[in-house]
Amino acid sequence: MTFELDATLAARGFEVSLRLGPAETIAILGPNGAGKSTLLSIISGLLRPDAGKAVLGGRVLFDLAADRHVWSAPHTRGTALLAQEALLFPHLSALDNVAFGPRSAGASSSAARETALHWLAEVDAGDLASRRPGQLSGGQAQRVAVARALAADPELLLLDEPMAALDIHAAPLLRRLLKRVLAGRRAIIITHDILDALMLADRVIVLEDGRISEAGPTREVLERPRSRFAAGLAGLNLVAGTVSDAGVTTAQGMVVAGHQDGTLGRGQEGVAVFAPSAVSVFLTEEHGSPRNSFPVKITDLEPHGDQIRVHAGGLSADITPAASADLGLTPGMTVYFVIKAAAIAIYPA
Amino acid sequence: MNRRSGTGYTGIPPWIYAIAAAGAVFVLLPLVAMVAKVNWPQFIPLITSESSLTALGLSLRTSTASTAACIVLGVPLALVLARSPFPGQRLLRAFVLLPLVLPPVVGGIALLYTFGRQGLLGKSLELAGIQIAFSTTAVVLAQTFVALPFLVVSLEGALRTAGNKYEAVAATLGARPSTVLRRVTIPLVLPGLAAGAVLSFARSLGEFGATLTFAGSLQGVTRTLPLEIYLQRETDADAAVALSLLLVAVAVAVVGLSYRRPRIGVAPEGAFR
Numbered sequence: 001m002t003f004e005l006d007a008t009l010a011a012r013g014f015e016v017s018l019r020l021g022p023a024e025t026i027a028i029l030g031p032n033g034a035g036k037s038t039l040l041s042i043i044s045g046l047l048r049p050d051a052g053k054a055v056l057g058g059r060v061l062f063d064l065a066a067d068r069h070v071w072s073a074p075h076t077r078g079t080a081l082l083a084q085e086a087l088l089f090p091h092l093s094a095l096d097n098v099a100f101g102p103r104s105a106g107a108s109s110s111a112a113r114e115t116a117l118h119w120l121a122e123v124d125a126g127d128l129a130s131r132r133p134g135q136l137s138g139g140q141a142q143r144v145a146v147a148r149a150l151a152a153d154p155e156l157l158l159l160d161e162p163m164a165a166l167d168i169h170a171a172p173l174l175r176r177l178l179k180r181v182l183a184g185r186r187a188i189i190i191t192h193d194i195l196d197a198l199m200l201a202d203r204v205i206v207l208e209d210g211r212i213s214e215a216g217p218t219r220e221v222l223e224r225p226r227s228r229f230a231a232g233l234a235g236l237n238l239v240a241g242t243v244s245d246a247g248v249t250t251a252q253g254m255v256v257a258g259h260q261d262g263t264l265g266r267g268q269e270g271v272a273v274f275a276p277s278a279v280s281v282f283l284t285e286e287h288g289s290p291r292n293s294f295p296v297k298i299t300d301l302e303p304h305g306d307q308i309r310v311h312a313g314g315l316s317a318d319i320t321p322a323a324s325a326d327l328g329l330t331p332g333m334t335v336y337f338v339i340k341a342a343a344i345a346i347y348p349a
Numbered sequence: 350m351n352r353r354s355g356t357g358y359t360g361i362p363p364w365i366y367a368i369a370a371a372g373a374v375f376v377l378l379p380l381v382a383m384v385a386k387v388n389w390p391q392f393i394p395l396i397t398s399e400s401s402l403t404a405l406g407l408s409l410r411t412s413t414a415s416t417a418a419c420i421v422l423g424v425p426l427a428l429v430l431a432r433s434p435f436p437g438q439r440l441l442r443a444f445v446l447l448p449l450v451l452p453p454v455v456g457g458i459a460l461l462y463t464f465g466r467q468g469l470l471g472k473s474l475e476l477a478g479i480q481i482a483f484s485t486t487a488v489v490l491a492q493t494f495v496a497l498p499f500l501v502v503s504l505e506g507a508l509r510t511a512g513n514k515y516e517a518v519a520a521t522l523g524a525r526p527s528t529v530l531r532r533v534t535i536p537l538v539l540p541g542l543a544a545g546a547v548l549s550f551a552r553s554l555g556e557f558g559a560t561l562t563f564a565g566s567l568q569g570v571t572r573t574l575p576l577e578i579y580l581q582r583e584t585d586a587d588a589a590v591a592l593s594l595l596l597v598a599v600a601v602a603v604v605g606l607s608y609r610r611p612r613i614g615v616a617p618e619g620a621f622r
Contacts, residue, residue: 044521074520075529081521087514091536100532104524152522 003156003186007042007052014038014049014210020156022057025187027201027218029194031229035210036190040158043188044081045074057155075104080154084161086141088133094144095120095129101152119147123177139170143177150181157187163196175199194222194233206230226271226349236273237315240349243270247292248346257292258344269349278343279317281310282336283327292339298331312337380597387594388587395591403569404577405595411485411573412553415492419549422493423500424542428534430501431508449498456494457562464490464563487564488571492553499552500545507541508534547607551600 003020014035020026028036041047043054045061048071054061061077063070080101088097098116099109107115120126123143133141142162149157162178163171178189179199189200197204197218204221206214206229213227225231231238241250247257248270256272264270286293296313303309307318310329317337319327329335388395395401429435430442448456464481465471474481481487515537519529535542557575564571566580574596582589 044517046517046520073526074517075523075525077521078523079521080523081518083514083518085514087518089515089519089533089536091539100519100524101522104519104522104528148522154521158521 001057003054003056005043005052005054007039007049007054009038009042009047009049009210011050012038012210014042016207016210016212018205018212018215020186020188022186023184024203025182025185025189025201027197027204028188028190028207029192029197029204029229029233030207030213034207036207037160038210039207040081040160040188040190043077043156044079044158045072045077078153078155079158080149080152081158082145082149082160082162084164086133086136086138086145088136088141088144088148090133092133093129094125094131094133094136097133097144098148098151100148105152115151116147119151120144122150122181123147137170138166139173142166142170142174146174146177146181155186157182157185159187159189161190161192163191163193197233198222204230224345224347225273231271231273236275237279239272239315241270241272243268243346243348247341247344248272254294255292256344256346257341258346259342260346261348264346264348270346271349272344272346274339274344276304276309276316276318277307278339279315280338281317281319281323281327281329282338285336286338292337292341292344294337295334296337298329298333298335300331301329310335383590383593383597386590388591391587392591392594395588396595398588400568400577401588401592401595404572404574404592405599407485407488407569407572408554408574408596409599411488411492412550414489415496415553416546416550418489418493419497419500419553420542420546423497423504423545423549424535426497427501427504427508428530431505432513445501446498448495449502453491453495453556453558453560454562457491457559457564460487460491460494460559460563482563483565483567483571485564485570488560488573491559491563492556495556495559496549496552499548500542503541503545503548504538507538507544510541511537543607547604551604554596554600554603 001022004018006017008015012035016035016039018026028039030036038047042049043061049062049064051064053063056078059072060070061072088094089100092100095113095116098119099112102112102115103109117126117129120129123146125140125143125147128136128140128144133144136144142165146162159178163174166174175196182200189196191197201218203216204218205212206221206227208227208229214221214225214230221230222234225234225236225238228238228240239248239250239254239256241248241254241256243260243264243266244255245266246255247260249255258272258274282293285295294313294315296315298310298312300311301308301324302311304318308321308324310317310319310324312335315337327335426445430438430445461468461482463469463471464474464487466475466480466482468482471481481490515533516529519533520526524532555575556573557579560571560573561576566572566576572580574592578589578592578596581592
């Protein structure tokens with residue numbers, strides 16, 4: 001009873017394959033325009049790919065090839081979609097919104113009402129039943145939208161950045177709620193927030209330019225990112241290149257020395273990953289032996305917790321405000337980023 | 350509305366108000382002139398004469414029927430034009446809107462060559478024993494022909510403004526297309542549909558040229574209020590003015606009642622505007 005998808009859509013440079021177990025939640029991460037929403041539109045039947053196949057719990061959602069044209073309409077798929085906006089039907093009460101799915105599935109109005117009340121209670125919105133969507137706050141509306149999606153009893157729940165439009169007080173509440181209701185359910189959640197991936201998902205998939213650039217258990221991806229995007233989410237620096245005896249050599253000829261995995265072969269694609277806190281900043285080149293020292297031009301300085309984060313040459317360093325002041329750092333300056341080799345992990349890309 | 354009562358900045362330069370006032374006067378003055386011309390002592394007898402009441406009744410009945418026809422034909426047309434792109438869509442829209450710019454007499458002639466005795470469909474209909482030209486049905490057809498674009502235009506606009514996000518969500522919740530149409534699309538655009546229907550009714554009520562050409566002017570059968578007014582004008586100016594005022598009153602009542610506040614179906618705070 002798995003969900004399987006293979007789909008290509010040439011016009012958007014989209015080509016994705018994924019599998020999902022019966023009670024598994026995966027988070028889709030990726031930069032804007034990477035094809036995350038395209039993925040959900042294809043699964044829910046709102047967008048037709050050029051070719052591919054999707055099977056959900058033994059039912060074929062679509063099977064498109066040169067000689068096959070199986071395509072099931074969105075309403076037959078059992079893939080409820082929860083978007084950034086709640087999109088509650090403005091002419092129906094919260095209760096009728098939640099009852100919409102069961103009613104559409106052919107339930108009697110009293111049975112649908114029963115189901116709707118159950119799900120409204122489940123999302124702590126029982127007291128909002130008679131309200132019109134216009135009378136709900138953003139967070140309340142999104143909770144009702146969650147209830148509406150769940151009341152449709154979807155085999156696969158699709159969530160497209162459900163927290164993105166909420167204010168900072170409403171988002172944590174909805175995140176906790178989703179954690180509760182997604183347990184034991186099959187869901188795909190698109191998010192920009194690493195916290196969502198950590199709290200809600202069993203696995204993450206990083207989508208870049210319409211393709212999966214990285215996939216794996218959330219923890220593993222965050223601890224050992226292989227793509228620049230995942231490293232950015234995890235708050236780590238990542239340098240990709242070819243593995244040599246000295247370390248990782250980038251296309252530009254920069255060599256990063258570090259602690260290497262025993263299994264690494266020479267000439268293999270590899271990444272060097274290190275935390276911004278492991279980076280020291282100097283105004284002049286340092287000549288210590290087990291060290292990496294790179295001249296970089298500062299692009300930006302920003303507060304980061306009680307530290308100052310220095311962005312330079314695509315890398316970042318965290319230093320104390322006092323150190324920043326002592327060094328007199330300003331954007332445009334050229335400085336040296338120095339990292340101990342022992343603080344750099346090198347593993348296959 | 351008193352423009353000084355608002356507290357917000359309007360951004361309208363003062364001279365605009367002067368021109369707007371001139372525009373309002375231009376529209377209102379002829380009505381005032383007409384009201385001034387009304388023979389008040391004779392007003393009630395004039396508008397309650399048998400021929401007047403017959404014409405008014407016929408106008409209301411045919412306008413109601415043609416508004417219904419506009420809804421039946423116009424809603425699908427607007428949906429197709431607003432929602433599903435297909436080759437020739439722009440062309441179809443242009444033709445649907447044609448009656449807006451066509452002189453009604455031309456519309457009447459076109460209808461005559463379609464449904465008249467020697468017309469494209471008329472010949473076959475005649476063989477089947479159905480005769481349309483110069484009947485009340487012809488009046489309804491003529492009115493529908495000229496009024497349909499009003500409904501299609503307002504509804505298509507409303508559909509485009511509403512977008513199809515709600516429909517997409519409804520579909521993923523398991524609603525089949527007919528259910529989506531009935532429970533989501535139509536309720537969302539109900540204000541636009543109502544506005545379109547009112548405009549269609551008002552246009553039907555005032556229809557003259559196409560009706561006269563295609564349906565003629567038979568008392569009780571095809572002589573609607575505008576035709577009656579035109580006829581009376583030749584013989585009895587007082588009656589024509591009185592009936593004109595009646596027509597204005599009916600039109601104002603219909604439009605006024607429907608336009609009080611567009612709050613039909615949708616909560617005012619709703620996403621739909």
